[in-house]
Amino acid sequence: MPVAQPRVELLSCTPDPLSLVYAAFRQCYHAGFVGDMWPRLVAGEISREVQTGFVTAIMDSGHTSPIEHVSFTFAIGGVSRALTHQLVRHRIASYSQQSQRYVDGSHFDYIMPPAIARNPEAAERFSQLMETIGAGYRDLKRLLESEGRKGSRANEDARFVLPQAAATNIVVTMNCRSLLNFFEHRCCNRAQWEIRHVAEAMLERCREVLPAIFAVAGARCERLGFCPEGEKFCCGRYPVRK
Numbered sequence: 001m002p003v004a005q006p007r008v009e010l011l012s013c014t015p016d017p018l019s020l021v022y023a024a025f026r027q028c029y030h031a032g033f034v035g036d037m038w039p040r041l042v043a044g045e046i047s048r049e050v051q052t053g054f055v056t057a058i059m060d061s062g063h064t065s066p067i068e069h070v071s072f073t074f075a076i077g078g079v080s081r082a083l084t085h086q087l088v089r090h091r092i093a094s095y096s097q098q099s100q101r102y103v104d105g106s107h108f109d110y111i112m113p114p115a116i117a118r119n120p121e122a123a124e125r126f127s128q129l130m131e132t133i134g135a136g137y138r139d140l141k142r143l144l145e146s147e148g149r150k151g152s153r154a155n156e157d158a159r160f161v162l163p164q165a166a167a168t169n170i171v172v173t174m175n176c177r178s179l180l181n182f183f184e185h186r187c188c189n190r191a192q193w194e195i196r197h198v199a200e201a202m203l204e205r206c207r208e209v210l211p212a213i214f215a216v217a218g219a220r221c222e223r224l225g226f227c228p229e230g231e232k233f234c235c236g237r238y239p240v241r242k
């Protein structure tokens with residue numbers, strides 16, 4: 001049962017994202033119909049610098065609902081069920097996750113936390129446990145199948161012994177406003193290491209595609225210039241607010 005490697009792939013994004021956000025913002029303050037402006041936007045008649053400047057100024061004012069019109073879809077793989085349990089707590093999103101009923105877990109991949117991997121004794125114990133759990137899963141599946149519970153009907157009960165370390169794949173779609181909230185929470189040093197690494201990889205891709213929105217995204221302290229977590233939880237990157 002191999003140790004899985006995390007992967008974050010941007011599958012898709014709303015076409016013409018900057019122009020779309022610009023058009024949505026402009027409609028709020030423009031007496032005319034933005035549909036008439038759209039062909040000029042798509043043709044590049046209004047420069048990206050102008051669009052970016054307008055979007056940035058409005059974003060700074062806290063008016064952020066127009067960025068909900070643009071969504072990003074990521075495939076996230078080779079991550080633990082511990083990570084995806086945290087990920088799906090973000091409700092303003094859509095998810096499609098690999099099923100533990102329809103996908104056999106007899107030889108599941110797993111994620112070994114780096115702190116355990118660095119300690120040879122802990123790593124050995126961890127690997128043994130994964131092998132033991134895999135063997136237990138296969139035994140349970142065989143016993144269930146011998147009673148006539150085949151395929152997914154055996155998997156759905158045998159999976160109860162799978163660990164949080166078990167690897168999984170998931171597709172997630174979030175709009176830009178939800179992504180900003182996600183990055184504020186999960187790029188923070190307080191976030192758990194695995195989801196933080198995934199969030200940082202997602203943010204990198206978002207910045208490449210739509211810097212007008214994501215250039216200054218990340219943990220809240222990056223935008224605020226101080227740590228809102230308080231003395232007890234502050235990592236020291238920024239001073240806490242007095």
Ligand SMILES: Cc1cc2nc3c(=O)[nH]c(=O)nc-3n(C[C@H](O)[C@H](O)[C@H](O)COP(=O)(O)OP(=O)(O)OC[C@H]3O[C@@H](n4cnc5c(N)ncnc54)[C@H](O)[C@@H]3O)c2cc1C
Pocket residue numbers: 089090091092093178181185186190191192
């Ligand atoms: C460091 C860290 C530690 C955490 N520890 C725990 C823990 O110990 N236990 C635990 O249960 N969770 C924990 N969480 C999860 C956290 O409480 C949130 O559930 C998670 O981060 C999702 O954030 P969200 O609700 O802002 O996102 P979303 O669900 O995507 O919601 C986005 C925004 O929409 C609004 N919203 C959504 N739904 C509602 C609603 N029903 N009512 C009002 N407003 C709504 C809110 O403004 C919210 O911020 C932790 C998160 C972090 C980052």
